[in-house]
Amino acid sequence: MVLIIPAKNNPILPVMIKVKDIESIVNWFEQHQRSFYAIGWSYLGNQRKIEELFYRAILKVHKELPSFKSRTSFEMWVLSIFIHICRELSLNNSIQASEVSDSHQEIFHTLHQLKEKEREVLVLTYIRKLSKDETAQLLKVPAEQVKELLFSGLQSLRNGMGYREHYHGCKEYKKLYVDYLEKSLERPVKIDFEMHIYHCQDCQEDLAALQEVMVNFTEAIEKFSVPPGFMENVKERIAERESLDRQKKNKRKRNGFIAAGIFVLVIFAGLFTGVFSKLFYTWTEENQELRAFLQENVGERLNLQAESDGVKIKIKSAIADDTQTLIFYEIEDSKENNQYMINIDDGMFIENEREIMVANTFPRYFPPDTEMELNNKEKNIYHGKISLRPLKEDTGTVKLKLNKVMKLKRNPSDSYVNMEPEEGEWNFEIPITKQPSTEYALKEDIEIEGLSVRLDKLILAPTATILQYSIKHVQTKKRIDMINFKNLEINQKTMNADLYGNSYVHEQPDMNWNNFQAYFEPLFEKETNEVKVQFASAYLSIEDHKTIKLDASREYPQTFVYAGSTISIDKVEIGQPTTVIFSNHEIKNRAYESLHFNIQTEDNDSSIEGDYKGVIVDKNGKEYDMHKITPKIFEEMEEPRHFFTVQSLKLHGDKVIPKSLDITGYNTTKYLDDVVEIQTELIVKDKAGTR
Structure with a gap:
């Protein structure tokens, strides 16, 4: 009897993996051979040894499958076996330059020279495209260490690929490079990072070189191909070992659900043009913004659905051009009266983003629109949109994976919206057609x-x-x-x-x-x-230098004049951390809104953590608390200006001694008509x- 593990009961397993049928394991490896072959080459650099690697891995997976427990995903389980065998076969192994194909000689030869953990983190992240948490789980190291290994590995790869210049990026910002390039920084940190990068040439050069290495590495991976007949050689060895005839290759089946009524409606809607199309969507589409796109025939309805623990997500439409890819969605809570939205920076992953989307572009930001009339009709349904990178080609399929949505919690007193993460699993394959510009x-x-x-x-x-x-x-x-x-x-x-x-x-x-x-x-x-x-x-940005000496032994507050304003040094306190606070609460007629500054210390090697308070002032002089501004209030304000009133700095280290506050300039807004x-x-x- 053949035992079948059905995907619907255990969704982390591939569809129709058969415990006693080794051919299904071979087929799975064949479907994933490109990334697994590249992983093997990074360890072994020899086709014969990689054939041995695949052969051993398939036999071991087949042997241990009956005892597989779903504490982790099938892919992660197989990867752990595969990596273990890679390590075994790579003992006393070295890659000779002549063994590596010309197109991949430099990148894989350089990769092989890296420390094992650095190489493994790069391989799993950029070849197998695992998340940092998955990589940490597989390598049994903390997630924070994965981030450090990823950065040090990219630096080592950069040094080995001919980037011989010495880069002088700021120490406290280096740790953000990888997260920034992978667009995983939280928005406040991202804004602070971009402001720093804009003014720091050393960090610009450091970041650009690291990004070039990432691009070159991923391009080399994308061009990497498995030699013809490779899997056939592996299959022959498996067939020789097995005495029974094996079933022909099983084709993986896609699970999908398209209601017949919706399908007919889409076909029917496609027949309408001109005024009939406008009338049709006026009757059938509630979202006014999406309705406008549909009426202009620059998009079509999709109605793709996925559900997890009572939270149903529907992809309603995708509108794409050379600047961005807009995804309109609807989320319904079928159990309670909650509203959820998608946060592109937390819980969202595009599996094939590097393959089909344009690099060096960044999605646009859309805040939660809780004031939209449509989002106030029903307490358990939220209508939203997200912006993705534009497609490389005219058409493509976006493999969108979500493991988290954000529960919107409104504060009735000030209309402020908090967000709480809600975990689940929603997967979509979204067909996209790019419209001309x-x-x-x-x-x-x-x-x-x-x-x-x-x-x-x-x-x-x-x-x-x-x-x-x-x-x-x-x-x-x-x-x-x-x-x-x-x-x-x-x-x-x-x-x-x-x-x-x-x-x-x-x-x-x-x-x-x-x-x-x-x-x-x-x-x-x-x-x-x-x-x-x-x-x-x-x-x-105005350049205006001034240095104010700091001395913790003095009594504070102390004041000084800068750009026509009086600034107060409120506190200088040595400790762990050392604290420096300065402020200016006078807003009217103030020349500057925010300062460009740095704290000089005795050793100049401490990291600085900053916090601030401030107000937002509109063109008419009305003041708002910077930390209590909702998107709705901000959108209604007329040409707001952001004034910083208090800067609180923590200098981390062993009783860091601040020597001076160095101001290099400031920002200000000039109104134009x-x-x-x-x-x-x-x-x-x-x-x-x-x-």
Whole structure:
């Protein structure tokens, strides 16, 4: 009798793994041979030895499968066996350069020179694409150590791949590099990191070199291929060992559910065009934003569903273009009256992101929209959207995995929304078709606060209207960090600026200019010959140096004058940690909003942890507590400014002695009311590139 372990009763196992049928194990290895072969090559560097590795691993998995317990996933269990055999076979093994194929010689030869734990962490993370927690579980090390090994491994790989320069990135920020590049930093930490990176050339160079190594490594992995006939050799050895005929390869079956009524509705809806399409979606789609996309025929309904412990997630539609991939979803709590949302920074993973999505782009941020009328109709249903990276190709399938959603907890007193994680398992395969965009050259040079600004490009994309602009980067005592816009007027239609849609363009073709993109509401039109740009404000950095000596033996508070304001040093206390607090509560007519500063210490080798208090002031002078601003309040404010009032710093180490507070400059906002009219010149008329 053949015992079958059904996936529906144990979802962490592959579908239809048969305990007494070794062919099902062989088939599983064949489906995963590319990543397992690459892992084997990183240890052994020899095809004959890797055949032996696969042979032993298949036999051991088959032998021990009846006693397999579901304390971990099947894949993790197999990986632990595979890695153990890799280590056994790699004893006294060295890779000769001649043994490695030309296309992978350098990367795998360098990888083999790394320390075992560093190599294993890189292999499991970038070849097998495990999470840090999974890697820690497999290697039996703390998750924090995995992060350290990943960073040190990338550094070692960088040194071995010809990057001979010595990089001087800041010690306290180095530990954030990998999380930042993998977009796993929490938003406040990410903002602080990006502000530091923007002003620190050493960290820029260090981070860029590390990112280049990651890209080169992942590209080498993507190009890695298994030699023809490799699995056939393994199968022949298995067949010779087994005396019984084996069943032909079992094809894995995908579980899916598409209700017949929904399927018919989608087919039926696809027949409508023009006014009928608009009327149809007016009747059938509640979400007004999604309805607009569907009515303009730039997307279609998907209605993919997955459920875990009574929480049902429905992917309603995907709208994609060259700038982003928008996913509209609905989450229903079938047990209680809770609302849940998806947080792209916590609990969400795209299995094939590196393969199908454009690197060096970052998804847009959308806060929870609890004020939307649709989200106040039913207490157990939430409608939301997330932004993903754009696709590399015109079509693709996004393998979206969720192991956590966020429960929204509203505070009736101040409308503030807290989020609590709720674990589960929801998996989707989302078919995506990228829609064409139209681009126009603007070629408009202007001056703001005496500094050169260039309006470069207008992009009419289905998901957004985008203005690309550049700020000249020169070594002056004043520079523009970012420009905020009020609106665009195109074809006598006004598109308001997106408060969360001002982004830095990571690919910079000219080192003398910094490129940015400002997002506005979508236009759903492709032709125009004129655009009006209305500015709102410019965020400036001013260079103004001042050094204030610190002495813990003095009595505090002590005051000093900077940029026309009186700043108080409230506390300097030596301890573990050492504490430094300074403040300025005067907001009216203050020249600066935040300071650029550093604390100099005796050994200059301590890490600094900072906290702050502050207020937000709108254009009319009304003040708001910075820590009590909800997205709804922020969106209703007119051109807010962020003023820091108290800076609390902790210097970690053995009774670190602070010597001075070094201020290098400050940030300030200048309000603008300029309107610029620009003639457009078509760059790309359609997706095919017709000019």
